[in-house]
C-alpha cells in the first residue's frame with residue numbers, strides 16, 4: 001500500500017474525453033480472457049497483455065495498473081440454447097448479427113510494477129484517488145468497443161430514378177401467373193421480367209457457376225430497358241418484390257410496380273413468394289451456414305492451426321477485409337517487413353504516444369497475431 005501511495009502522482013482520474021482501452025492489448029490480441037488477463041495503465045489508459053506490460057513500464061515509467069481478468073462461467077444449459085440466426089444484414093441492431101457469447105466472471109486487482117505487487121480491488125484501504133480512477137475506468141465505455149460496434153446496416157433501397165416515367169411497350173405481351181421460363185434458355189428459376197417489354201430472362205451467372213446465363217442483363221445491354229422484377233418475389237402486398245435497376249446497378253423501390261405489372265396482365269393478388277430476394281440472398285451468403293459455397297464442395301477440408309494459419313473473426317460484413325489481410329500477410333514483403341524484421345517490442349518502442357493509432361505498430365501487431373500461431377488453436381467456441 002505504501003508503494004501505491006508513493007506512486008499516487010502517476011495515477012490519473014480519467015476525463016470524459018479520454019480514450020480508455022480495456023478490451024484488448026494495444027500490441028497483441030490479448031484480452032481480459034487471455035491467460036494473463038489484461039493490464040490497464042492508470043496513467044495513459046492503454047491496455048497491455050501480461051507479456052507486454054513490462055515494455056510499457058520501461059517506456060512510460062507508469063507503475064500502476066488495473067488488472068482485469070475474465071473467466072468463463074460454467075453454463076449447464078448452454079448445449080440446449082439455440083443459436084439465433086440473423087434476419088437482417090446488419091450489426092449491433094435487433095435482428096442483425098450480434099455477439100452470442102457465454103457469460104464471464106470478471107475480477108479486478110491493482111498491480112504495481114515492476115514487481116507485480118498486487119492489491120485487492122475493491123477495497124476500502126485503497127487511496128481515494130485510486131478508487132475513483134478505477135471506478136471511472138470500469139464504468140467508461142471502452143474505446144475499442146466504441147469503434148467496433150458502431151451500428152452498421154446495409155443501405156435501404158432507394159426509389160429508382162427510372163420508375164416514375166418508365167415507358168412500357170404496347171406489344172400485347174401477357175405474362176402468365178406461373179410456369180415461367182427464360183425466353184433464351186431452359187432456366188426456370190432466377191427469372192427476371194423486364195418491365196419495359198415484358199421479356200422474361202434468366203439472372204446473372206454467379207461466381208460458383210450457379211445462377212442463370214446472364215440473359216436478362218444482356219437484354220438490358222442491348223435495349224437499355226432499365227428495370228426488371230424478379231419473378232417469384234412478387235406477393236399480394238408487393239412489399240418484398242425485388243426490383244433491379246440496371247443503370248443504377250442496385251436493388252430499388254418501384255412505387256408504380258402495381259401499375260407496371262398490370263400492364264402485362266399480371267394479377268399479383270394471387271402470386272406467392274417462391275424465390276429469395278437479392279437482400280435475402282446476401283444475408284444468406286453472409287451467414288455462411290453452407291460451407292460448401294466457400295470451400296471445395298464435396299471434399300473433406302481439414303482445419304489447420306499454427307503459425308500462418310490464424311483465422312480472423314468475422315463481424316458480419318468484415319470477411320472481405322479479413323481475406324485481403326490474409327492475402328497481404330501471405331506475401332513475402334509484408335511477412336518480412338512486419339514480422340521477420342520487426343519485433344512487437346521494437347514496434348512498440350518507436351510507436352507514437354498512442355500505439356493504437358500508430359500504423360506501423362498496428363500492422364506489426366496484426367502480422368504477429370496472424371503469423372506467430374499464438375492465437376491459432378483448435379477452439380470449441382462457435383463463431384458466426
Ligand SMILES: [Zn+2]
Nearest residue numbers: 182185202215
Ligand atoms: Zn436464359
